[in-house]
Structure formats: structure tokens, C-alpha cells
Amino acid sequence: MTDQSMPFPFRSGSLAEQERLRYAIQAAQVGTWNLDVNGQQVWWDQRCQELYGSAGGPVVSYQHWRQLVSQEDQERVDKAIKLALDPSSTGTFDVQFRVRSRQDGSWRWLHAQGRAYVDILGAAYRLSGLVRDITAQVQTRQQLEISKARFRSLVLHSPTATVFFVGEEIVIDTVNAPMLQIWGKDESVVGQPVHQVMPQLAGQPFVDLLRRVYDTGEPYHHQQARGQLVIDGHWQESWFNFSCNPVYAPDGTILGLINTATDVTGQVVAIRESEQRYKLLAEQLEQRVAERTKELADAIDDLKRSNDNLQQFAYVASHDLQEPLRKIQQFGDLLTSQYAESLGPASTYLERMQAAASRMSRLIRDLLNYSRISTSQPVAMAVDLGSLLTQLLSDLDLVISESGAVITVDPLPVVMGDAIQLSQLFQNLLTNALKFSRTNRAGELTTPQIRISAQFITHAQLPLTIQPTRPAVTYHRIDISDNGVGFEEKYLDRIFQVFQRLHSQNEFVGTGIGLAICQKVALNHGGAITANSQPGQGATFRVYLPA
Template identity: 45%
Template sequence: MLNQPPSAWPFLPQGGEMGALTRAFDWARSPVGPPEQWPQSLRTTVSMILASRFPTFLWWGPELIQFYNDAYRPSLGGEGGKHPAALGRPGVQTWPETWPIIKPLIDQVLRGEESTWSEDQLIPMERNGHLEDVYWTFSYSPVRDDQDQIAGVLVICQETTQQVVRQRELTLSEQWFRHVFEQAPVGVALFSGPHYVITLANQRVLAYWDRPSDQVVDKPLFEALPETRGQGLESLLQGVYQTGNRFVAKEMPITLTRQGQSALTYTDFVCEPVRDREQAITGILVVCTEVTEQVQQRHVIATANEELAIFNEELMASYEAMAAANGQLREVNGQLNRSNESLQQFAYVASHDLQEPLRKIQAFGALLQDQYSSQLGEAADYVQRMQVAAARLSRLTHDLLSFSRISTQQDSQELTPLNKVIDLVLTDLELQIGEAQADIEVNLLPSVLGDARQLGQLFQNLLSNALKFRCSATRPLITIRSTRIASTTLPGRVKPVRVAKFYYRIDVTDNGIGFDQDYAERIFQVFQRLHGKSSAYGGTGIGLAICEKVAANHGGAITATSQPGQGATFSVYLPI
């Protein structure tokens, strides 16, 4: 068959493009001669190439003469490109732009080394009038002549340029999707399969779960977040799988574990089915937005509105009674004015008239002790007791005056730096601190809206207590630090006077003798002392009551935490 001219080869179509190919080349002028002179191995290989529908190429002989089939022609750029001139020519003449890349591969096979295979290899080609980036998946294999010597290289190849470009586009699309996914202003997660394996989760949903990525991604939902089981999520997700419809849940209560503690949250969920090409549901895309703060605020407002409605009803119901009681109210107001005048007179007496006799009693007692001690005999003990009682009465009168003044609202309200207030208190207590050899550590404290004088009294009483109730065997250490906390995290026993979203908690902590926690509420009452009058710890039992009044005047609260022998912490809560 190959002894006949190419136009007569039965495996070549006669006429048309392939007929033009065989007639366009003068095989007699080729270095390999006309087909009837080819070795049997070349004839067999060319027959195989021409009969194959897979793109196939052959380099033969020392000149590396080229043969290829019709399936390879589209990669040559068609008529006007390298085809049909590439047929029967040495490769170096046809592929100057790619020869430095493919020649080493050809040489490797010709040397008898291993066949070469590559996938999606970039080999630029000149076609369609310019140099193009072309990608190939190919194998280079040896072809032996009739003497069983390697005489050529057979290349079975497939151009994969379009696939590579599409894959790059898919990769870019996936990168863009992930970028959008991560930048989404809401929490987004993808659950796959019947066990709801968390395939994807952006940073917002990880923050909502309070979990790092490696603890939840690629894990079933109820293994990664076991606390969510039995709270309604199962029904929500099962509904999507069973109906194929989007499910929406508004303000769904979900208890999560955050920072090691259970936290009730309210969340809006949108659950969208994810389908494959056959429209089968393979997963669920969940979009979630936490609305806990909004729900809590609405509950507060609703509660306030209910209370206001009840109050209005009661107000309307008592309107007539109030109108009838106006006369009595005027009389009561008169009595109150007279009472206030009496209180003012009492304050004057307590601050002047009562203090003056006390000072004389103390002065005369001191005179008796200094000048007549030798003549007093047994009466000296009575004079000493009189002096102690007078001094205690003087302190009590002074503390009562302070408590009376502090029981009203602040004298002034201005932004007050607490560090400056503490500095002034430490200056006033410099002598006591030195005598006790105490260490005082003050962290950076905030500025609050309030009365600097009253705040000074509060911290002076707390520091005085810490110095007074110190352990004799331990050097006193007092620390003052501040923390910003949300109203939702306030301890249940803390009831601030004014409601706010956030509070400053200022902790005054000592390493003193401490006290039993059962007395934590009692110590803020007037005249309440945990130690008897004759104990080594003096005082009138009014100092901590003043602290409680100052905290209340500033819209806050104060609590105490302690154990005997383990020091005490007084926490002052002030609204922001």
C-alpha cells in the first residue's frame, strides 16, 4: 500500500482537505524519500498515525522529519498557519519558537532514556499570526527502525489550553467566592451531608460560635457545637432537606458556650438548600445574624412600657383621690419644710454647738490628766474612760455629719479622672501608709462623670479600711484596678441605681484579715461593725455606709467579696 503514491493510499480520504495535504508535498524531495522507499517501521508508524483519531505526531531520522495526522491539524492554526508546510519538514525549521523546549525531550528519548510524559505543559506556539501560550498533555515514546534501533520519536498529545484556561477561571472564581465569603457582613457557614458537616465557616460565624476554625471545620455540627443539640436547629435543617425549601427563623433562642460559660443568644437564621447538577440537595448554606442585644433592649423597653402602662392605669385610677389629697399634701409639705428647718438646725448644733462642748470635755480631761494625775488616785481611770468616750463621740458626730451630707446627690457633676482622685487620697493617707509599710498598686483608671469630693471620700474609706484590717504577720498590699463590663454580665446581686449598657468595675483588693462572706451585705449598713468597740480595730460603723451612698449617688453599686484570712475585694460599679 505505501509503495503507491500518497494520493492512492486507501486510509487517506480522496479529495477534500486531506487530499490537498497529500498532493501539496513532494515526497520525492523529502530527506526520507517517497513512501515506497521508507523502511517498514516508518510505514507502519505513519499508517498508525494517519489512521488514529487522536492527535499524533512523529519525528523521524537524523533530520527529525515531521509526520502528523488530521486530528493534530487544528493545533497548527489551520490553513495559513504551520499547516500544511509542517508536513515532511525538519522540526527545527517548523518550530523555532518552541524547539528549545521540545528538542531536549526528543533527545532524551533518542538516547534511550525513559519516555517522557507531562500534563498541562506550557509550550508557546506561533499560530494565527502571533505567539500563543498553548498547554499540552503529551507522551514522548521511542520508535525503532527495521534494525531495532531508535530512529524516531512518537508524540501522542492533546491540547488542553481551553481546559487550563477554564481551570484558572474556576480557581479565580473560587478565590473571589472565598474573598466575598470571608468579607460577608453576616455569619455564613456551609453544612454538608446528613450529619451537617461544617465544610466552610467565615470569621463572623466563628466569632458567633466563639470557636477557632480548627475546632469546627470538617466536623459534624453537633460534634463541634454539642451544646446546640436539642435547641431546634435539627428541625430547622431537617426541614430544608425534606422539603427542598428555604427555611427562615427569626430571633431563635440558642444557648452557646462562650468563654467557658453558657450564654443565651438570639439569632436570625436563613437556611438555603445547596444542590448538585442533578438538583439533589447536598448541603445547606446557613446565614446567621446575632440579634441578642436588640432583643434584650426590646425586652427592657417592653418591660418598661408594661410597667408604664400599669402605672398610668393606677395613676388614672387614683386621680380623684390625689385631687382630694392635695390639701393634705400642702399640709404635709408645710410639715416637711418645718422638718427640713429642724434638720438644718440639728446640723448646725451637731457641727458647732455639740462639737464645742466635746472639745471642752476633752480639753479639761487632758488638763486633769496632765496636772492632777497624782491627786486623782482611782479617779484617773474614770478620767481616761471619759476621754476615750468623748473622742469616740467626736468621731461619731463627725462621721454622722459626713453621712448626712453624702446622703444627697452630688454637689457637682463633671468628668473626673479617678487616678487624680486616688493620688489626692494617697496624699491624705500618707502617714497611715507609712506606719503600716503598705504597698499600694494603682493601675490606669478611667474618668467618670461625678463628684470628685464624694468619690474621694469613697476611696479614702476603702483604703483606710484596708490599712486598718491588715494582717500583722504580712506586709500590706493593696491593688486598685479597673475593668469595663457589659450590663449583661453583671453579677445577680449587683443592682446599680442607673441602667446602662456598660459599667466600670473598680476593684480595691487587700491581703488583710478578711471577713465571713455571710456579712457582705450587712457591713454597708449604718453602725454595723464586725468587731466590738473594745477590739483593736476602731471605728464608728459609718465609713462603708458612706461608700454605699456615694456609689448610689453616682448611679452605681458596691459589693464586697472575702474569706477570713484571705483578704477582701470591694468592687465599685459605676455606669459609663
């Protein structure tokens, strides 16, 4: 061997070229070495000595050099040297091992590479090469393996279908049982690219989405993503809540992808079935609405014809029926005035005829009033109930005077309504209070005591039996109380019906329509009417009107 004093492994080329190469090696922080196979000595440069942590000088024995290598790695280094010196091998030397740092005593990783030089007989006499510090790379690789192990553990123990992909080819690194169940695969898919495991995904965007996340680092999420997989040899359509996130290595590069999938096929199918049912129900409802609309239109037409007939009846009743009654009453009056004495006992029949005609006239009049109220809408305007009652009492002054009635009227509110209809309501109630007077033990009529009062109440204070036709927040309650004959409350619903009477004509004259008119007026105004009474203890009628 020539010029072994210089530990430079590459002697070919000019001195200038060797010098440039030396500077390049020094700049790369790489150490150079030569192993004399026969002399068992090692020549190395200053950088190589620093990397090994040796203070033995530029030339050391092979055993000294070997002892600097970690005991755990010495056997591996020996095998690498033996292989490089074997004439049947390529003569290359490549091995990684640990040495102790002279500064802090920590272990550092070195990567030695070189080649063997042989004589004319083919026997190796020298091994020359380079060595560099790869501690940072090894530590990064170790951290990477720790990260991979952590992710593998997370994937395997996740209750959600999860897979960990690595590399640009989107290779399956780790996959848990729920994801394998979705795929219809087993653990043999680990280590294979996903497009090879499931070639049916070629025409679907799944793989492209994974590659885009790997290339850009941008996460991807999709709710109810549709996918088609071949399960047990059959195409199966499914829907998933899909999520893909990049996983970064310690150096900031993308290590792989975490992909999770939640099978929501059942929910999607249920929603679609619900939508179909809803669509069918909507069509049925639309058809039913059309039928009901037609029925309602027909009913409105019938009601219109009925109202027309009722108006015609009202016209007939007010003219054609009333006119004969007026003739009967007029001729009866003539007979009574001119021939009463000559008629003798027959005059009794004439009086009864006159009374019947009078009742018939009142009945027709009341029916006309009820008909008009039933077919006409109230004219909404502000009505002062106090002024209205004052006018009614003035109209009833003769009856009040004859009965000696004592009527007390408290302050009454102003309401929105039809003055004519409200006048009919309170006139009928006052007339009844004056008419249904009771007698005392001596058979004498008691003096009527009537009180009219008002109270402001809320909707929550309405009795449960009261159902106004127009809901409101507040109401006016007007009470008309008397000390008359009263009635049993079991007949409460009956007294507001047309032609329903609790007393005979001999006891109290009437047509049985007045209270029905009162109820109709109250309903027309969005309110209601009821009563409280006991036989012989008078009655109180309560009218509820929206405030």
C-alpha cells in the first residue's frame, strides 16, 4: 500500500481535484477512514475521530476502533466488514451503528459507507470509506415510528370505522374491524393500496379525494356521502358521514391520512321513505282538500240558497202572514166594539180569537228578528252600553211603572258591536226580568228587583263551560240579576233553544224565542251567554263580550 500516512480514501485524479474533494467532504461534515486489513490498523481524519469520540490520534488499532462501537452493534459491523472483504461479494460496505459522544456521553448514530480494494490475486487488502452523523435522522425516524404506533393504536381501538393510510399510493397501514366490515374485507388488505383492494372505487371520487388531502393537507368532510361497494360479490349502495384528515410527521411533512366513516344508510333510507310517505300524504291531502273545498263550496251554495229562502220567508212572514192577522185583529176589534152586547156568551170566543191572533203576530215578529240576526253580520262600531240601557229603560217606562220595579244600573263599558242587535239582547233580558216575577205566600206579586253590572275579566277567568266564538285576551262580563221565579239549572241549555219554554202560556206569555235571540247576538259578537239560578231565588244572566 502506498502513502498510507494520509487518511484519504480516494487517490485518483489530480492533486487539485483531490483538494476540491477534500474541501467538499469537510463542508459536508463527513469523516474519512481507511482500514488496513493485513495490519489491522485504521487511518482516519480529524472529523472521523470527532464522530467516533476517540482521542487516539490519526492511526489506531482495529480493536480500538471496534471498541468505540456499541456492544449491541459490534456483531452487525463485523458482519458488514466480512461481507465487504468477501471476494464473491460486490465489495461494498454499508452499516449503521452507535457510538458514545465524548462531549456528553450520549449515544449517537453513525452511517459508514465504503468499498474494498483487492490485489492482483483478488484478495482484499484495504477498506476505505466515509462516515457521517445520522443521529437526527434516526431520532426523527424513531419519533415517526412512535407516532405511527400511536395512530395504529387509536385506529384499532376506535369504535368508529377508521383507517390509517400512508404514502402517495394511499397504502392501507392500519384498519380497524368496523371499517373492514364496511368494506367486506379482512386484515389481508393491510399494506396494499386502497385502489387495488377495492378496484370498484375507480369510477368514484373516493380515491381522488384522499390523494387531494394528501397533496394539499386540507381536510375533507362530507355528510351523507354516497358510495357503491362490492360486498360478497354484489353491488351495495350505502351512505356515510365521511371525514379525512392529514396526519403530520414531527418534521411537518404529511405522514398519512386518517379516514373515518359512519354508516348512515339506515337513516338516509328512513328519510327517503319518510319523504315518499310525506309526498304520498301530501298528494292525498291535496286531493282531500280539493274534495273538501268542493264540498264547502257546495255547502256555501246551499247555505246561500237557504238564506235566500229564509229572506223570502221573512218577506212573506212580514207581509203575507202579518196582513191576514191584522185583518183578523181589525175585524175582531169591530165586532167587539159594535156587537159585543148582541153576541152574548159568543164574545168569549171572540176574545180568545183575538188573543190567539196577537200571539201569532208576536211569534211571527220574533221569528223575523231571529231570522235577521241569524243571516246578517253585525256592524262593528263603538256602542256605549250605558247609553243603550238608558234608552231601553225609557222605552220600558210604562211596564216598569206598572210593576213598580226597582232597577239599578252600574257603570257599563263601551264595546265594539252592532247597536241594534245589542239593543235586542238587553231588551229581551230586561223584559224577562220584569215578566218572570214571583208571588209571595199571600199570592201577591213581589216587586221586581233588577241589577245590571259589569266586570272586566281575563281569558283565564272565563268559566270552563264558556267557549267564546272569538278568542280574546280580556272580556267584559255584563250581569243582569233579578229576584224572579228562577229555574232549575238542569234546564240551562234548553232555555236558549228556539220555542223552548219552562212555563205555560197561562203562567207567563211568550213565544220561547227571546233567549235564543240573546244567544245568537252574543255569538255574533264573538262572545257567549249563560245563567245561574235556583227556583224561587231569581236568576242572573251573564253576557261575555270581547273587550
